[in-house]
Amino acid sequence: MQLRGKVALVTGAAQGLGKGFSEAMLNRGAKVALVDMNESMGRETEKELSVKYGYDNVVFLRCDVTNKDQLESVFRRTVEEFGTLDIVVNNAGVSKRSHWELILEVNLMETGPVYSAAKHGVVGLSRSLGLGPHLLQRGVRVCALCPTQTDTDIHPARLQRDPEMQKMADEHWRLVDSEGGLIKISQVVDGFLQLVEDDSKNGAVMRVTLQRGVDYQPYGRGGEGVPYTRRAARSKLRNTEQVSDFFIPAWKMFRS
Numbered sequence: 263m264q265l266r267g268k269v270a271l272v273t274g275a276a277q278g279l280g281k282g283f284s285e286a287m288l289n290r291g292a293k294v295a296l297v298d299m300n301e302s303m304g305r306e307t308e309k310e311l312s313v314k315y316g317y318d319n320v321v322f323l324r325c326d327v328t329n330k331d332q333l334e335s336v337f338r339r340t341v342e343e344f345g346t347l348d349i350v351v352n353n354a355g356v357s358k359r360s361h362w363e364l365i366l367e368v369n370l371m372e373t374g375p376v377y378s379a380a381k382h383g384v385v386g387l388s389r390s391l392g393l394g395p396h397l398l399q400r401g402v403r404v405c406a407l408c409p410t411q412t413d414t415d416i417h418p419a420r421l422q423r424d425p426e427m428q429k430m431a432d433e434h435w436r437l438v439d440s441e442g443g444l445i446k447i448s449q450v451v452d453g454f455l456q457l458v459e460d461d462s463k464n465g466a467v468m469r470v471t472l473q474r475g476v477d478y479q480p481y482g483r484g485g486e487g488v489p490y491t492r493r494a495a496r497s498k499l500r501n502t503e504q505v506s507d508f509f510i511p512a513w514k515m516f517r518s
């Protein structure tokens with residue numbers, strides 16, 4: 263898919279990866295609705311990107327994605343603003359971790375059943391939507407992008423005031439350091455552009471890691487997904503793939 267002239271909606275776009283994805287698409291000539299619950303940061307990003315890429319190409323829409331009415335409203339308002347919608351980037355994630363989230367993360371990290379289940383869920387949903395005949399027939403692609411620990415504000419500060427929080431932050435950073443540290447947003451953005459621009463990628467699960475760079479989670483036949491053609495949709499009806507395997511977070515929907 264050529265990005266020039268396309269319209270994208272990006273959740274969690276005020277900062278971090280969402281901002282990186284938004285800027286990359288603007289840079290390729292797309293128009294972007296920046297959706298975020300953080301109004302002040304969102305407005306700041308809207309201003310910064312509007313100055314760079316044109317006021318007609320960027321809009322900030324405040325929304326908490328956990329609120330169904332707000333979410334429906336930003337889809338409607340994006341179409342009102344730009345006339346259509348081609349790409350949805352479902353990226354929003356918790357940034358400042360609360361005490362209990364950090365506790366859960368750190369305590370579950372070793373065995374990680376909940377963590378792992380959540381990640382399987384997102385990937386399973388993306389593959390199921392992407393490879394199922396329903397969306398294939400409508401020309402909608404769905405892919406998952408799974409970066410390793412990336413250099414954004416989502417990570418807890420290294421120094422904490424509360425000793426208990428400090429202990430947990432130390433555990434977090436020990437884990438990050440043991441994996442070789444953080445990767446750059448730009449490395450994840452490179453992978454993102456590949457997923458968006460390559461129409462043969464559908465139901466694909468891309469990983470971006472320090473060790474291997476950009477690659478795809480293999481799932482046997484069709485590991486990089488299948489093109490979204492009516493023929494593929496019919497064959498999927500005959501050969502239902504088993505959805506298995508791992509990991510997380512930002513999953514994307516692309517419309518042809």
Ligand SMILES: NC(=O)c1ccc[n+]([C@@H]2O[C@H](COP(=O)([O-])OP(=O)(O)OC[C@H]3O[C@@H](n4cnc5c(N)ncnc54)[C@H](O)[C@@H]3O)[C@@H](O)[C@H]2O)c1
Pocket residue numbers: 273274275276277278279280297298299300303325326327328353354355356357358408409410411412413414415416417510511512
């Ligand atoms: N940074 C990493 O190491 C990493 C690794 C893998 C996956 N991810 C995932 O990538 C996504 C982006 O993470 P990031 O590192 O850029 O985080 P970030 O904290 O830098 O940015 C997240 C953005 O999402 C927004 N947000 C959070 N909850 C929201 C909600 N309910 N409604 C609307 N906006 C909301 C925040 O305001 C913030 O602007 C997240 O889903 C995260 O889980 C991040």
